[in-house]
Amino acid sequence: MERTAFLQNLANQLQRPLNTTEKPVNDWAFKPIEKHYSVMNEQQLVEALEQQCKNIHTDVVKTTSENLAKTLHEVVAKYGEGPVSIWDDPRFIQHGCQTLLDETWPAEKRTIHKWDAEQSRDRNFANANEAKVGVAFSEYCLTESGTVVLYSAKGAGKAVGLLPYAFVAVVPKSTILPRMTQAAEAIQKRVDAGEILPHAIDFVSGPSNSADIEMKLVVGVHGPVEATYIILEDC
Amino acid sequence: MKVSLFATCLVDLFQTDVGKATVELLETLGCEVTFPRGQVCCGQPAYNSGYTKDAKEPMKKMIDTFIDEEWVVTPSGSCATMFQEYPHIFKDDPIYAEKAQRLADKTYELTDFIVNVLNVTDVGASYHHRVTYHPSCHMTRLLGVKDAPLTLLKNVKGLELVDLPNSYNCCGFGGTFSVKMGNISEQMVDEKVNCAVETDAEYLIASDGGCIMNIDGRMQRRGETMRTKHIVEILTQHEGV
Amino acid sequence: MSIQFYDKKFKDTVKENLEDDFMRGAVSAAQNRLHNGRLKAVEELGDWEQWRNHGQEIRQNVLKHLDYYLNELATNVEKAGGHVFFAKDGDEANTYIRQVARDKGAKRVVKSKSMVTEEISLNEALEKEGCQVLETDLGEYILQLEGDKPSHIVAPSLHKNKDQIKEVFVDQLAYPSEASSEAGPLARHVRTILRDEFLQADLGITGCNFGVADSGSICLVTNEGNAGLVTTIPKTHIAVMGMERLVPSMKELEVLVNMLTRSAVGQKMPSYVNIITGPKRAEEVDGPEEFHLVILDNGRSNILGGDFQEVLQCIRCGACVNTCPVYRHIGGHSYNSIYSGPIGAVLTPLLAGYDDYKELPYASSLCGACTDACPVKIPLHELLRKHREVIVEKEGKAPIAESAMMKMFEIGASSSPLYRFGTKIATKAVKPFTKNNKITKGPGPIKAWTDVRDFPAPKEERLRDWFDQREKGEKNNGKNGIFTKFSEPTAKTT
Numbered sequence: 001m002e003r004t005a006f007l008q009n010l011a012n013q014l015q016r017p018l019n020t021t022e023k024p025v026n027d028w029a030f031k032p033i034e035k036h037y038s039v040m041n042e043q044q045l046v047e048a049l050e051q052q053c054k055n056i057h058t059d060v061v062k063t064t065s066e067n068l069a070k071t072l073h074e075v076v077a078k079y080g081e082g083p084v085s086i087w088d089d090p091r092f093i094q095h096g097c098q099t100l101l102d103e104t105w106p107a108e109k110r111t112i113h114k115w116d117a118e119q120s121r122d123r124n125f126a127n128a129n130e131a132k133v134g135v136a137f138s139e140y141c142l143t144e145s146g147t148v149v150l151y152s153a154k155g156a157g158k159a160v161g162l163l164p165y166a167f168v169a170v171v172p173k174s175t176i177l178p179r180m181t182q183a184a185e186a187i188q189k190r191v192d193a194g195e196i197l198p199h200a201i202d203f204v205s206g207p208s209n210s211a212d213i214e215m216k217l218v219v220g221v222h223g224p225v226e227a228t229y230i231i232l233e234d235c
Numbered sequence: 236m237k238v239s240l241f242a243t244c245l246v247d248l249f250q251t252d253v254g255k256a257t258v259e260l261l262e263t264l265g266c267e268v269t270f271p272r273g274q275v276c277c278g279q280p281a282y283n284s285g286y287t288k289d290a291k292e293p294m295k296k297m298i299d300t301f302i303d304e305e306w307v308v309t310p311s312g313s314c315a316t317m318f319q320e321y322p323h324i325f326k327d328d329p330i331y332a333e334k335a336q337r338l339a340d341k342t343y344e345l346t347d348f349i350v351n352v353l354n355v356t357d358v359g360a361s362y363h364h365r366v367t368y369h370p371s372c373h374m375t376r377l378l379g380v381k382d383a384p385l386t387l388l389k390n391v392k393g394l395e396l397v398d399l400p401n402s403y404n405c406c407g408f409g410g411t412f413s414v415k416m417g418n419i420s421e422q423m424v425d426e427k428v429n430c431a432v433e434t435d436a437e438y439l440i441a442s443d444g445g446c447i448m449n450i451d452g453r454m455q456r457r458g459e460t461m462r463t464k465h466i467v468e469i470l471t472q473h474e475g476v
Numbered sequence: 477m478s479i480q481f482y483d484k485k486f487k488d489t490v491k492e493n494l495e496d497d498f499m500r501g502a503v504s505a506a507q508n509r510l511h512n513g514r515l516k517a518v519e520e521l522g523d524w525e526q527w528r529n530h531g532q533e534i535r536q537n538v539l540k541h542l543d544y545y546l547n548e549l550a551t552n553v554e555k556a557g558g559h560v561f562f563a564k565d566g567d568e569a570n571t572y573i574r575q576v577a578r579d580k581g582a583k584r585v586v587k588s589k590s591m592v593t594e595e596i597s598l599n600e601a602l603e604k605e606g607c608q609v610l611e612t613d614l615g616e617y618i619l620q621l622e623g624d625k626p627s628h629i630v631a632p633s634l635h636k637n638k639d640q641i642k643e644v645f646v647d648q649l650a651y652p653s654e655a656s657s658e659a660g661p662l663a664r665h666v667r668t669i670l671r672d673e674f675l676q677a678d679l680g681i682t683g684c685n686f687g688v689a690d691s692g693s694i695c696l697v698t699n700e701g702n703a704g705l706v707t708t709i710p711k712t713h714i715a716v717m718g719m720e721r722l723v724p725s726m727k728e729l730e731v732l733v734n735m736l737t738r739s740a741v742g743q744k745m746p747s748y749v750n751i752i753t754g755p756k757r758a759e760e761v762d763g764p765e766e767f768h769l770v771i772l773d774n775g776r777s778n779i780l781g782g783d784f785q786e787v788l789q790c791i792r793c794g795a796c797v798n799t800c801p802v803y804r805h806i807g808g809h810s811y812n813s814i815y816s817g818p819i820g821a822v823l824t825p826l827l828a829g830y831d832d833y834k835e836l837p838y839a840s841s842l843c844g845a846c847t848d849a850c851p852v853k854i855p856l857h858e859l860l861r862k863h864r865e866v867i868v869e870k871e872g873k874a875p876i877a878e879s880a881m882m883k884m885f886e887i888g889a890s891s892s893p894l895y896r897f898g899t900k901i902a903t904k905a906v907k908p909f910t911k912n913n914k915i916t917k918g919p920g921p922i923k924a925w926t927d928v929r930d931f932p933a934p935k936e937e938r939l940r941d942w943f944d945q946r947e948k949g950e951k952n953n954g955k956n957g958i959f960t961k962f963s964e965p966t967a968k969t970t
Contacts, residue, residue, distance in 0.1 A: 145745035184730035203749035208701035212615035223701020285864025292890030372843035409841025414924035452929030
């Protein structure tokens with residue numbers, strides 16, 4: 001059906017002329033007060049995040065920029081043998097992971113699949129699918145729900161966070177926010193500035209799960225079975 | 236304080252003791268109680284069955300009967316809710332819109348009236364029995380009266396009040412629902428009775444005649460020893476130990 | 477599948493389901509858990525009433541300006557490189573989607589859970605196109621294997637137990653018969669099987685929890701990760717959206733996503749909230765090369781601007797279903813509609829007509845639990861009552877006996893003398909049936925009551941008669957006596 005005719009029908013039902021030009025005023029009468037998390041300092045936010053991650057079957061490890069490579073090495077080792085699928089993201093190099101990627105892991109015969117925009121999508125999917133661990137960099141992290149926010153980009157394949165057995169997200173401490181409200185505000189700013197958003201903004205809270213069989217929680221369904229967040233001291 | 240009793244059909248015909256106890260309680264608390272004889276049914280059975288036009292006549296009759304009273308008090312959360320619905324039902328009526336609102340503003344469910352108008356939380360009753368309380372749906376959800384009955388019960392000397400499991404579930408009365416969807420209603424009231432029996436209380440207390448008639452009727456049919464009582468029948472007890 | 481499951485009468489589906497002990501046990505256990513989970517999750521938000529009021533005003537604002545927001549959404553989706561199709565009904569939507577599948581040469585279709593695509597029987601339409609269509613939500617996948625129907629809008633296979641599920645897996649999915657029938661191993665088996673299907677799929681289909689008008693995004697809310705895979709791997713993604721399911725901006729999206737998941741399952745956030753804006757960008761590797769948004773009316777516009785408009789505020793959380801005492805006993809299949817519970821009883825007759833669904837509005841005690849649970853304050857029980865009013869007063873579909881009784885009620889109850897007379901007569905009329913102050917086998921309208929419970933005998937002396945006597949006594953005594961003088965009748969304790 002043609003768009004205008006579709007919309008005109010709605011206007012008719014609403015018993016008023018069609019409006020596609022005048023933006024409605026959203027002057028909300030109710031502004032729910034979020035009693036939680038809004039008054040926490042950075043340290044309290046991290047503690048609350050750690051607490052919430054226990055509820056969502058996600059491990060939390062804290063590290064510094066100098067130690068990220070070491071910590072990442074340990075976290076990946078925890079999940080056993082198998083390839084690593086990792087975003088092609090300059091932040092890994094900035095925080096000292098070059099040697100880990102180019103030398104340490106190869107020396108251990110661990111295959112590294114860096115997300116590769118030069119390769120075909122099928123090649124990238126096959127790599128991520130055979131990986132034991134997928135490693136990504138979080139844009140924001142939400143304390144209340146234990147959520148990392150991932151933006152899709154050229155080097156940041158969505159499949160890295162979905163296909164491997166375990167999901168590891170590096171969370172810069174400076175990006176930890178109380179809750180989704182603040183992340184939504186940040187995203188809204190980009191919209192208000194006329195930007196087109198990244199193709200995918202994914203809010204991920206721990207490993208995948210389901211309660212479809214007898215309402216019993218199963219952790220690890222189509223997406224990752226396990227998850228770890230590495231909180232990176234960056235400020 | 237002049238209080239006009241809106242008795243409700245069930246109390247007028249079947250649960251007269253509840254009506255008498257209501258008068259007793261209010262008078263003990265210093266109210267002068269009258270019973271306007273023009274009162275009929277509040278129209279809820281017809282209204283809830285979709286017969287809005289048919290329900291409006293008795294509703295108007297009720298408005299005219301009670302409109303000049305000082306306070307209108309009823310021992311039923313559900314029927315009090317119905318009076319609160321009147322302004323919505325008559326919102327386009329040039330005469331009754333204003334009257335309906337005026338009536339709604341002065342109508343109270345009994346326990347709500349005692350706690351929030353008379354500001355009494357202890358009516359001086361004593362009753363040495365184990366009981367459980369069923370919060371009726373219309374009273375708690377639609378009328379918004381949740382705490383008043385419990386406040387009053389907690390101050391009854393000797394009363395052991397135990398929680399009713401899944402108390403928020405409807406007992407399955409629902410007016411014509413109880414006969415129109417008899418087999419579903421049966422399952423609902425059975426679960427309610429099961430939960431009540433589980434508490435090992437002597438009485439299940441409620442603040443609505445409909446729920447009481449339904450739950451008690453099912454208890455009797457099943458041969459349960461537990462019985463029901465209207466809350467006012469507890470609040471007027473002065474039992475020694 | 478369309479809205480309707482089968483050609484059966486409501487009373488028959490209810491009877492069948494009341495006999496299904498497993499289903500009833502599963503539903504009541506789930507309800508108890510979800511009830512407590514929801515209360516805890518909403519309490520954490522602080523002033524929940526304030527949140528509900530806000531949720532309601534957002535949804536009402538969207539409906540009021542639906543033409544503007546839909547146009548804005550469509551314009552922004554296109555700006556981000558997506559295609560938008562406005563579909564008047566299921567046929568138009570299916571025809572468009574089949575055409576896309578044909579153009580793309582798509583043969584393998586993976587779907588994440590979507591009620592709206594069930595509403596329009598999309599799977600059947602694509603199968604006619606020669607496509608293999610796989611549901612990937614665990615619950616939906618289980619139902620698809622058996623050709624079974626969803627019984628809950630959030631947990632579609634709630635009515636099945638793990639042993640039944642294992643049996644199906646052994647028969648159809650080479651699940652070893654000696655393996656465990658626990659949920660974990662069963663789910664993991666599906667993970668393995670569907671992983672290959674995801675990797676080979678060429679068309680991904682999703683519903684849409686919310687469209688975001690000013691960014692041109694759609695938002696999907698899941699726990700299993702399947703929506704992520706459906707919108708990442710196939711080269712084409714088609715999202716089907718009920719036309720009312722949108723919000724003005726990210727800010728309102730945030731509010732409603734929070735309310736949705738807390739109300740649905742008591743979660744602060746689900747594992748995955750995917751916000752998708754257009755197809756993948758040229759330099760990106762994964763994500764769909766083509767993105768289509770199908771905006772579906774299918775009867776919704778008839779609801780707009782009328783007495784039932786508030787039902788369109790629904791965000792499909794299922795809180796009303798999870799709290800409904802009627803659903804608790806009869807389960808989802810009794811409703812004979814993909815939309816069950818209170819929301820189904822309100823929505824189904826509006827979308828599919830009263831002819832097949834005139835009983836649904838009566839499948840409620842009007843207890844208001846649904847209204848109370850609804851995060852966006854849809855007055856569900858009031859809309860159910862409204863349906864009854866339409867059935868009685870506009871459609872003329874009420875049973876004759878009931879209409880006659882209500883007419884008598886009107887005449888009898890609207891005049892005090894007649895009321896006095898009528899109630900007196902009634903007392904006498906039931907006397908022959910009374911034994912030990914109760915009626916166990918009632919006549920006429922009381923029969924249905926006494927089939928289940930005893931009916932109390934009306935009192936010889938009505939309250940109004942007692943008042944007459946009492947006032948006479950007062951006059952004779954010349955006193956304005958207080959109650960204690962007249963309290964003998966209640967002095968008895970049982």
